[in-house]
Amino acid sequence: MSFDTLIPLIAALPIAGFLFTAALGRRLGKQAHWVPVGAVVAAWAISMIVAFTALTGGEPFGEHGYGVKLWEWIPAGNFVVEAGLFVDNLTACLLIVVTTIGMLVHIYSIGYMSHDPGYWRFFAYLNLFMFSMLLLVLADNWLVVFVAWELVGLSSYLLIGFWYRKRPAALASKKAFIVNRVGDVGFALGIMAIWVNTGTLDIRESMDILVHADVLTIPLVAVALLIFAGAMGKSAQFPLHVWLPDAMEGPTPVSALIHAATMVNAGVYLVARASPIFASAPDALVVVAAIGIFTAILAASIAMTQTDIKRVLAYSTLSQLGYMFAALGVGAWTAAIFHLMTHGFFKGLLFLGSGSVIHAVHEEQDMRHMGGLAGKIKWTYLTMLIGSLAIAGIPPLAGFFSKDEILGESFKLGFAWVWAIGFVVAGMTAFYMFRLMGLTFWGAFRGPKEIWEKIHESSAVMVVPLILLAIPSIGLGMFLGLPLGDSTLHHWLEPVFREATELLHHEAEPYSLVGIDGILIIASVAVASVGIAIAWRLFGVGLPGLRREGSPARVQALSARVPFLYRASLNKWWFDDLNDLLFIRIGGRVAAAAWWFDRNVVDGAVNGLGSVTRGAGRGLSRVQTGRVQNYALGIAVGLIVMAGSYLLIVGR
């Protein structure tokens, strides 16, 4: 089969699986997973062929990618939108992440959701999600991207609110949907601005015009910031970050899919895709970097005190996404995509692992009721340990390479402040991850005794995806990031980001392991180790030969010493309360006032006009007595008046 068929098939298979399962899934009962999982596995296989061919520069992709025009979607005079798919090396990288993790999440869900009455519904939604995300990365047109963007929002709404009978889940899904809408408005305006500027919605064509035009109707900074607003919503950057931690109310595989493989990466992908626009508007890039690194440290500080295992991971995701945006902001495009890929795998691993933990302790998510699980669920423990080491940035695991590249590049590109904050966040990351590990797996079990006796490892269908995700968490960094300074990924993505890099006039500084780069590596490894060591002292460790009990007393003493910081972190810096005040209380008052105005003034005017007309009609209808003689009298009087006036006026 030619690539003209294969590329559309990647997106077509999951949507076909969705339609099939949505129509017939109810009757299939516990067999409902075969078609959706099969569709995603097939999409994965095709993606691998496509991605491999594209990344090795094979025909017909070459250096700059290959597109398939599907059909003319909207032909309306000057406004022509062609729906098409396009695969270049950036898309290929995203395809690998999305389909691989998506596939493993599908397989894991067979085990995780096996007792759920909505089994078929879950797989239908998962397939819809896969379709949306794949369409998003494949689309060659801003409008198609936007449609996929909204579909991602819709399917995340459906999945977060999957257990819609649970009130927090229903509320969280609404919150995610509404907060995302805020960003989407920006994105939609950005697309309109692109069309006003260029008259085309084709991604490559429009960016070519935008970058080379002398005079633009709408300045590029505005276009870039509007697109970034959309990215902020989907990738949950400050101040639109509030939906992501609440999205933890959904089933755990959904958290893995949303937080690792798909939705949250969409924003990073979008900014990377629009890199020439951002590179032509350096002011916008600074905003991206600032918001990214601020989100990173904000989320990391919150993650340090949360007690819900999934919430810690959610805030960690926010923090890592902040890293990616910081990298985009400083112009280290490849580093951002690198971190996106490695983070996708180890965060997917951590989420699926946390799901396995939650399953083991009977749907308990509070880490204060866990502890000592390492001996009971060995595979989960080992894989999560790999994930934690990877995210903490310990060499040679995946996170080390990507995080170090972000920090190193921001330092070398002259953004020392980004580096400094990122450096602190790296230490915090290591700390909160090993706090999570310590509370969950080490020390003594703090939950009810009858649960402790029943704890057992999850079934193979759940453990195998964990192991399969652990492999790239170890090796992907080495595979993509070596040799340092001239990595494989750089070669892959160089054609995609060439234009943006040239626009920024970044001189490629030679990489020197014995010079500045070596010092930066040592520094970031050191700070990660310090973070781990502190967590280790405070929360204990149970490794053979390294046994050490945690000391809750010391944790309490430490948090009592910085009461403000501790309370701020525990209460998520009061952002939910701020939103409550701004939008629910004050916004609610404004809305109530507007409603009152609408009811009384606007409706009053309209209703008033109506009742005046009715009153006048009712009054005048008295004239119509229905009696012939009254009418005849009218005729006679009229005649007399007319004849009289004729005589008075003309007769003289």
Added chain:
Amino acid sequence: MINSLDAYLVLSALLFAIGTFGFLARRNAISMLMSIELMLNAVNLAIVAFGAFIPGLAVDASVIAIIVMAVAAAEATVGLAIVIAIFRNRRTPLVDEYDAMRR
């Protein structure tokens, strides 16, 4: 004054006014029809008077008067038929009870 056109016209106007008053004021449908006859005949009187006093109009006036009579006869027939039909339905000859047009 006795043998002049004005006298006939005054009489005609008086008759017409009486007919009009009767049409507007009488409640009985039959009386209203009679009032209409009175008005028609008042007009006929005026026409015939014009014909008698103005030589050029003699023939025309006669023709018009005869047409008016024919029309009056037809009108009386139809009018009486309607009144009888309504009377059968409403059991009353009084027109102010005929308010079907209002509903």
